[in-house]
Amino acid sequence: MAASLRLGRAADPERQARxxxxxxxxxxxxxxxxxxxxxxxxxxxxPVMASSVVxxxxxxxxxxxxxxxxxxxxxxxxxxxxxxxxxAGLKTLASPVDLLRPPLADVLNDLHLxxxxxxxxxxxxxxPASYAVMTEYRSSLPALLGQLLPQAQFQPCxxxxxxxxxxxxxxxLGLLSxxxxxxxxxxxxxxxAISAGKSEVDVAAAGQAAFDTTPKADHLERSYGYxxxxxxxxxxxxxxxxxxxxRRVIEAGxxxxxxANTCADGHWTDITRTYxxxxxxxxxxxxxxxxxxxxxxxxxxxxxxxxxxDVDHAARSVMQARxxxxxxxxxxxxxxxxxxxxxxxxxxxxxxxxDVLSEGMTFNVEPAAYFDGVGGMRHCDVVxxxxxxxxxxxxx
Amino acid sequence: MAASLRLGRAADPERQARxxxxxxxxxxxxxxxxxxxxxxxxxxxxPVMASSVVxxxxxxxxxxxxxxxxxxxxxxxxxxxxxxxxxAGLKTLASPVDLLRPPLADVLNDLHLxxxxxxxxxxxxxxPASYAVMTEYRSSLPALLGQLLPQAQFQPCxxxxxxxxxxxxxxxLGLLSxxxxxxxxxxxxxxxAISAGKSEVDVAAAGQAAFDTTPKADHLERSYGYxxxxxxxxxxxxxxxxxxxxRRVIEAGxxxxxxANTCADGHWTDITRTYxxxxxxxxxxxxxxxxxxxxxxxxxxxxxxxxxxDVDHAARSVMQARxxxxxxxxxxxxxxxxxxxxxxxxxxxxxxxxDVLSEGMTFNVEPAAYFDGVGGMRHCDVVxxxxxxxxxxxxx
Numbered sequence: 001m002a003a004s005l006r007l008g009r010a011a012d013p014e015r016q017a018r019x020x021x022x023x024x025x026x027x028x029x030x031x032x033x034x035x036x037x038x039x040x041x042x043x044x045x046x047p048v049m050a051s052s053v054v055x056x057x058x059x060x061x062x063x064x065x066x067x068x069x070x071x072x073x074x075x076x077x078x079x080x081x082x083x084x085x086x087x088a089g090l091k092t093l094a095s096p097v098d099l100l101r102p103p104l105a106d107v108l109n110d111l112h113l114x115x116x117x118x119x120x121x122x123x124x125x126x127x128p129a130s131y132a133v134m135t136e137y138r139s140s141l142p143a144l145l146g147q148l149l150p151q152a153q154f155q156p157c158x159x160x161x162x163x164x165x166x167x168x169x170x171x172x173l174g175l176l177s178x179x180x181x182x183x184x185x186x187x188x189x190x191x192x193a194i195s196a197g198k199s200e201v202d203v204a205a206a207g208q209a210a211f212d213t214t215p216k217a218d219h220l221e222r223s224y225g226y227x228x229x230x231x232x233x234x235x236x237x238x239x240x241x242x243x244x245x246x247r248r249v250i251e252a253g254x255x256x257x258x259x260a261n262t263c264a265d266g267h268w269t270d271i272t273r274t275y276x277x278x279x280x281x282x283x284x285x286x287x288x289x290x291x292x293x294x295x296x297x298x299x300x301x302x303x304x305x306x307x308x309x310d311v312d313h314a315a316r317s318v319m320q321a322r323x324x325x326x327x328x329x330x331x332x333x334x335x336x337x338x339x340x341x342x343x344x345x346x347x348x349x350x351x352x353x354x355d356v357l358s359e360g361m362t363f364n365v366e367p368a369a370y371f372d373g374v375g376g377m378r379h380c381d382v383v384x385x386x387x388x389x390x391x392x393x394x395x396x
Numbered sequence: 397m398a399a400s401l402r403l404g405r406a407a408d409p410e411r412q413a414r415x416x417x418x419x420x421x422x423x424x425x426x427x428x429x430x431x432x433x434x435x436x437x438x439x440x441x442x443p444v445m446a447s448s449v450v451x452x453x454x455x456x457x458x459x460x461x462x463x464x465x466x467x468x469x470x471x472x473x474x475x476x477x478x479x480x481x482x483x484a485g486l487k488t489l490a491s492p493v494d495l496l497r498p499p500l501a502d503v504l505n506d507l508h509l510x511x512x513x514x515x516x517x518x519x520x521x522x523x524p525a526s527y528a529v530m531t532e533y534r535s536s537l538p539a540l541l542g543q544l545l546p547q548a549q550f551q552p553c554x555x556x557x558x559x560x561x562x563x564x565x566x567x568x569l570g571l572l573s574x575x576x577x578x579x580x581x582x583x584x585x586x587x588x589a590i591s592a593g594k595s596e597v598d599v600a601a602a603g604q605a606a607f608d609t610t611p612k613a614d615h616l617e618r619s620y621g622y623x624x625x626x627x628x629x630x631x632x633x634x635x636x637x638x639x640x641x642x643r644r645v646i647e648a649g650x651x652x653x654x655x656a657n658t659c660a661d662g663h664w665t666d667i668t669r670t671y672x673x674x675x676x677x678x679x680x681x682x683x684x685x686x687x688x689x690x691x692x693x694x695x696x697x698x699x700x701x702x703x704x705x706d707v708d709h710a711a712r713s714v715m716q717a718r719x720x721x722x723x724x725x726x727x728x729x730x731x732x733x734x735x736x737x738x739x740x741x742x743x744x745x746x747x748x749x750x751d752v753l754s755e756g757m758t759f760n761v762e763p764a765a766y767f768d769g770v771g772g773m774r775h776c777d778v779v780x781x782x783x784x785x786x787x788x789x790x791x792x
Contacts, residue, residue, distance in 0.1 A: 035532065048638040069636035088637070088739055090727065093748045096739050097520045122535040124493045129525035131638055132622050132657035132664070132736050136431065139518040139535050205608040212601040218643055226528050240465035241484070242444040242527055247614055261528035268528070331486065340528050343484055343492050352489045 006071065008064075008078030010044045014169040016062070016079065023058040026160050029116035030057035032145060034137050036130045037266070037338040038121065038161055039064060045078035046222070046266025050127065050134040051087055051096065053104060053141070054080065060111050065103045073221055077265060083107055097140050105148050114149060119157025128261075128268055128339045158344070165338040166346035167360040172267060173384055176337050176362055177393045179264035180382055182220070183271055184396040186211030186227050187258055196252040196277050204229040204245040207258060217264070225262025225269070231255070235274070235376035239329040239368065241341070252278045255375035261340035268340040270364045271394050272380035287369050287377050290322035294367035295379055298332055298349075302365075302383065302390035308333075308353030315367045316351065327369035336382050337362045361385045362393070402467065404460075404474030406440045410565040412458070412475065419454040422556050425512035426453035428541060430533050432526045433662070433734040434517065434557055435460060441474035442618070442662025446523065446530040447483055447492065449500060449537070450476065456507050461499045469617055473661055479503055493536050501544050509545060515553025516541065524657075524664055524735045554740070561734040562742035563756040568663060569780055572733055572758055573789045575660035576778055578616070579667055580792040582607030582623050582656055592648040592673050600625040600641040603654060613660070621658025621665070627651070631670070631772035635725040635764065637737070648674045651771035657736035664736040666760045667790050668776035683765050683773050686718035690763035691775055694728055694745075698761075698779065698786035704729075704749030711763045712747065723765035732778050733758045757781045758789070 019042055023030060033039060034053045040046040042056040043064045052070065056062045061081060066074045068084040075082060085103040087096050108114075120142055127134065142154065168176065190207030207227035217223030228243040232254040237244075243259045250256055259272045276284055294315040301314035312332040319328040331353075335345030347355035347363055361384070368378035381394040415438055419426060429435060430449045436442040438452040439460045448466065452458045458476040463483045470478050481499040483492050504510075516538055523530065541550065564572065586603030603623035613619030624639040628650040633640075639655045646652055655668045672680055690711040697710035708728040715724040727749075731741030743751035743759055757780070764774035777790040 048640075067637065069638060090725075090747055093744065093746060095520065122539075124491065124536045125532050125534065126529050127532050128529050129527065131525065133522050133524050133738070134530075136521050136523050136532060138521065139538060140520045142535060143518075199609075201609045205605045208608065209601045209605045212604065213595075213597050222640070241463065242465060244444075244618070329486075342529070348489065350489060351486055 006075060006082040006084065008044060008075055008080050008082055010077050011079050012044060012169055012171040014171065018164065018169070019056055020058055022160060022164055023056065026119065026157070027117065028058070028119050028157070030055060030113060031119045031157055033121050033161070034141050035121055035125060035127050036134070037127060037165070040266040041161065041165055041338060043078045043080035045074040045080065046130060048073065048131045050130055053100065055107055055111060057111055063107050063111070065100065065107060076221055096135070097144060101144060104144065108148055113152060115151050116149070117153045117155070119160060120145065120154050121158055121161065122156040123158040125158060125344065126339050126342045128263065162344055162346055166335055167358060168337055168362055168384070169360070172337065173360065173362070175264045175267040176269070176382065179262055179267050179269045180271070180393040182214060182216045182223055182264060183211060183225065183260050183262045183269050185214035185216055186260060186262070187271070187273055187396060190227060190229065190258045191273065191275055194250065194256050194275050194277055196250055199247055199249050200229040200231055200234065200245045201247060203250070203256065203258070207260065211262060220264050222265050225260060228259040230257045230259065232375055233373050236370045236372050236374055238376050238378060239370040250277050253281065255284065255377050257376060257378060267337055269382055269394070270336045270340045270380060271382065272366060272378045274377040274379065287324065290319055290324050291367045291369065291377060291379050293322070294318040295365060298365045298367065299383065299390045299392070302357060302385060304358050304385060304387060306357050308347045308349045308355040308357070309351055311349045312351050312353065315365070319367060319369065324369040327371060328367060329370055330368070333364045333366055335362070336364045357385045359385055359387050402471060402478040402480065404440060404471050404476050404478055406473050407475050408440060408565055408567040410567065414560065414565070415452055416454055418556060418560055419452065422515065422553070423513065424454070424515050424553070426451060426509060427515040427553055429517050429557070430537050431517055431521060431523050432530070433523060433561070436662040437557065437561055437734060439474045439476035441470040441476065442526060444469065444527045446526055449496065451503055451507060453507055459503050459507070461496065461503060472617055492531070493540060497540060500540065504544055509548060511547050512545070513549045513551070515556060516550050517554055517557065518552040519554040521554060521740065522735050522738045524659065558740055558742055562731055563754060564733055564758055564780070565756070568733065569756065569758070571660045571663040572665070572778065575658055575663050575665045576667070576789040578610060578612045578619055578660060579607060579621065579656050579658045579665050581610035581612055582658070583654055583667070583669055583792060586623060586625065586654045587669065587671055590646065590652050590671050590673055592646055595643055595645050596625040596627055596630065596641045597643060599646070599652065599654070603656065607658060616660050618661050621656060624655040626653045626655065628771055629769050632766045632768050632770060634772050634774060635766040646673050649677065651680065651773050653772060653774060663733055665778055665790070666732045666736045666776060667778065668762060668774045670773040670775065683720065686715055686720050687763045687765065687773060687775050689718070690714040691761060694761045694763065695779065695786045695788070698753060698781060700754050700781060700783060702753050704743045704745045704751040704753070705747055707745045708747050708749065711761070715763060715765065720765040723767060724763060725766055726764070729760045729762055731758070732760045753781045755781055755783050
């Protein structure tokens with residue numbers, strides 16, 4: 001192993017220290033993860049094909065077994081020891097798991113993990129799209145680890161990882177903040193493209209092209225994302241968990257929603273703006289005033305120590321008082337960063353959420369109103385909790 | 397369950413019959429899968445958030461438990477019985493797996509699977525990107541099934557699914573062929589955008605925008621994909637498993653590679669064309685002639701009964717004879733359709749591949765030459781095996 005080991009050139013001492021602390025606090029010797037977001041969390045590297053495996057220990061640092069095709073990217077963005085391997089080649093038809101086995105065995109052996117207590121991802125989770133095709137190890141990675149370390153003990157570390165991902169380091173906040181700035185270029189172009197007679201696909205494509213080409217992303221390794229446009233009755237459907245651009249032609253007076261999920265090297269945004277094609281009606285102005293007030297109320301409530309339900313209540317009570325309680329169909333927000341959205345992610349800004357906000361948490365604030373068959377309006381910002389309250393990362 | 401059951405409006409009797417036959421042949425009572433490509437294979441529906449679960453039985457048809465947000469899409473594209481459920485909501489903070497439990501229990505009970513032999517996805521696999529965020533059940537779905545069906549028997553069905561996905565039905569061939577036609581719009585625009593002084597991101601964005609807005613996709617529910625541009629020395633790096641567009645400015649004389657992975661409702665393409673910025677050099681013409689001849693040789697070899705290694709040899713021997721054997725760094729092709737690429741996918745068009753071609757198989761043919769630090773050229777088509785030989789689906 002030592003011969004091929006390379007060192008990443010990035011650094012995040014705050015994250016490294018927190019990982020060690022979390023592993024100790026959980027009475028573990030280490031974590032072994034293969035989901036791309038967790039490899040990013042623990043090593044700084046966001047795998048492309050999601051076939052990398054990270055081994056983070058309490059005492060001996062972080063190692064990533066990385067396909068050699070991705071080594072150049074990993075070196076630029078990670079602080080881990082990197083062990084390149086060939087996941088395929090002209091001289092073998094062995095399966096990806098069989099090709100992972102020798103380098104993984106070497107790493108586990110070098111780290112003396114034969115009798116270790118290790119945390120694994122065994123439960124439900126989410127993974128942001130990192131490439132057109134991504135690896136899923138499913139049960140094969142726990143099975144392989146059981147074979148390689150027959151005397152080790154394994155336990156789920158899913159909750160631990162969610163807690164770690166919830167609170168960002170300064171470096172991670174910088175990347176998320178930059179991701180928001182890069183996305184702004186797409187929003188400006190998409191908003192400019194809105195007019196009656198244009199289709200949703202035209203507007204979304206204008207936003208996408210501006211995002212894809214903005215010089216704001218020049219210094220990122222991977223600036224990546226999705227722009228969506230939903231107009232009129234399609235904007236009413238935007239309360240769904242998933243956005244979708246359709247072929248619909250925008251009509252004068254429509255509410256037109258631009259939604260984006262974008263990332264800077266694996267740190268994801270969740271942003272929505274809503275415009276009117278033409279002059280807003282009185283009703284549209286009332287909805288916007290309610291959403292603006294709900295948004296302001298949520299932001300004023302955010303500070304360390306309050307709960308997710310406090311923030312949800314701050315927004316929801318305004319929407320209710322303004323007569324749009326029923327139309328505000330979803331939670332006020334959810335954790336954002338290592339994924340654009342995550343049903344298990346912290347903090348949940350939900351009516352029932354006990355999650356206590358702390359400095360460095362990032363989430364979205366997305367008051368909205370959806371009118372079936374007619375239209376929908378949402379304003380979704382990404383915010384960070386600071387000791388002085390909310391900081392909006394999507395200042396545009 | 398019966399009260400909320402809906403029926404999908406699509407049909408693929410050929411796929412339904414093959415699924416029943418495969419389940420019988422494997423001495424199973426059914427398959428339970430949650431990966432989006434396998435839900436597509438068995439039900440016609442390509443899930444967005446990858447949180448749907450399909451239960452396909454030998455005797456009682458196919459049922460999909462689908463998040464209610466996705467029901468409209470599922471009804472349009474599936475032939476399964478559809479059971480909508482709420483994976484989240486304002487009145488609960490229960491986990492996604494806890495919310496899946498009741499509808500899954502109902503379906504398994506209604507289908508009398510208490511003592512069944514069921515196939516599960518337990519091994520390594522790949523998943524195409526279906527949305528900005530996707531679900532991974534990891535070990536939680538096998539664990540839940542074990543709780544719900546304590547007397548059932550479970551076994552891996554990963555290989556069975558790969559075999560099923562390898563051979564397309566006429567309907568699936570039609571969708572894949574249409575996906576290729578839709579992608580052609582992006583290639584035309586990207587090729588037009590190539591010129592010295594433009595950057596890779598500009599060229600890729602031109603292809604992406606044309607693809608995103610082409611009327612050829614008007615009748616698809618989800619026309620979705622990624623365009624990449626790699627020029628000069630970056631094209632040499634395109635031998636990697638993953639493509640990447642960078643900020644590099646194209647120079648006169650560069651080889652410029654346009655690569656795309658796109659899909660029509662979950663049926664994926666893998667396509668590459670290479671152009672020269674300006675007039676090709678003598679060397680570039682030689683490389684192109686070799687690739688063209690290797691491509692033709694592979695196509696002439698393709699017919700039912702030959703092996704993947706026969707086809708690889710047909711292409712590789714030409715590249716070797718023309719002096720570019722060493723520069724042709726990867727296999728001649730791999731199965732394409734339910735994913736753009738899949739290391740376990742059949743047929744493998746690889747020097748060692750024993751996979752026997754049969755009618756309905758689809759794969760790419762991608763002879764190429766990569767010159768480190770200088771450039772790279774690849775021509776990648778999607779082809780289908782017919783009884784008369786190869787049919788190229790990417791006729792542009």
